[in-house]
Amino acid sequence: MALKQEGASIKDIAEKLKLTNYTKNIDLADCFIKVRDINRPALQLTGFYDHFDSNRIQLIGMVEYAYLNGQHDENERHEIYKKLFSNHIPAVIVCRGLEPEKNFLEEAEKAGTPVLGTSRATSQFEAALINVLSYELAPTTTIHGVLVDVYGEGLLITGESGIGKSEAALELVRRGHRLVADDVVEIRRVNDTTLIGTSPAITKYLIELRGIGIIDVKSLYGVECVKDTQTIDLVIQLEDWHRDTDYDRLGLDDEYIEILGQKVVCHSLPIRPGRNLAIICETAAVNHRQKKMGYNAAAELYKRVQENIVGASKEIK
Structure with missing residues (x-):
């Protein structure tokens, strides 16, 4: 009997969930996730990073997207993106078919963090992602x-x-x-x-x-x-x-x-x-x-x- 515990490939997860890759310069086969939990970075976008678990996949839904685009100008958003990606998060997934802006993708590629997208509703996709991660990361x-x-x-x-x-x-x-x-x-x-x-x-x-x-x-x-x-x-x-x-x-x-x-x-x-x-x-x-x-x-x-x-x-x- 042989026991193994490895991280899950972001490429495999993207293929199973049919995700769009917005960061074409990043090879998803070289990116891995090692925890089952996920996070929606609502507080982090306001600058609160205490107790932030940077090992989790980050989900961007309608609320996060509206907050960024409704209350901040381009320079402020750029600084928020820099701070977010400086934590070396494994991946970001944008839901509801929302398009990430140019500065967001630039900071993601600088940090080597893949940005993926789906047209599914955030809560629905969140359940599907947890299910896939539970299987892929199971002992x-x-x-x-x-x-x-x-x-x-x-x-x-x-x-x-x-x-x-x-x-x-x-x-x-x-x-x-x-x-x-x-x-x-x-x-x-x-x-x-x-x-x-x-x-x-x-x-x-x-x-x-x-x-x-x-x-x-x-x-x-x-x-x-x-x-x-x-x-x-x-x-x-x-x-x-x-x-x-x-x-x-x-x-x-x-x-x-x-x-x-x-x-x-x-x-x-x-x-x-x-x-x-x-x-x-x-x-x-x-x-x-x-x-x-x-x-x-x-x-x-x-x-x-x-x-x-x-x-x-x-x-x-």
Whole structure:
């Protein structure tokens, strides 16, 4: 398992949000943002820079634009721009299709700060930007395994190489479920409760089957059998079956694995000839979904056993 935490490229953000680049002389690929929070520099435009977090992307909306152009002459605005860009902010985005003036762009290019634009309303765009930054800047790790969407549940299948992860995933695909990633799964913790899994671009939609080679699931089975991203809800750990090992047969108490500080329910599944891995994995996913809906079959069995014991005790008395 490899963990990484890097800044997000301003170029990638601009492409995802379809932003216009007003500073053509600045290469967006060389600009990065490292914090998820954003700021609207209302107080800063008045000269108040106490507690100003200069690491955030700055949004200019109608209010900021009207304040600058309605109450200041050109020289005053120029001084405000100089002060703003002297703080080495990572980027400025102007909303509502408003055009930044020449002095603004000149000071931005001197400071090496890209200025981007969008026609979307400020509050609407702000929500979209926060969503993109949360994803791009989320703590990330890679895990050797297979990720499949089974009835809407993200099933991460792990285990040693050659144990049958890819074969189980292929059978799940043939049963109508969707492949997200094979061999390597990139996982992001986008918030305190959600893990999102994706496939590296180089192996997207591909499965390796030992003895056959690489197959393209999208081409063979259609676009309905693949998916780009999926939340990780359940982990199935495949392992060789050992006669002397005591395996859980009731499932009263859930076991967990920790991924990026987030606990995920994990089932250890012993592999033995004759066991249909795909059906077992499918059943585990449905059972997990049922537990989230409030019904636990193991707890129900335990309840019935206790009731029988109590009833038998009363009859003896």
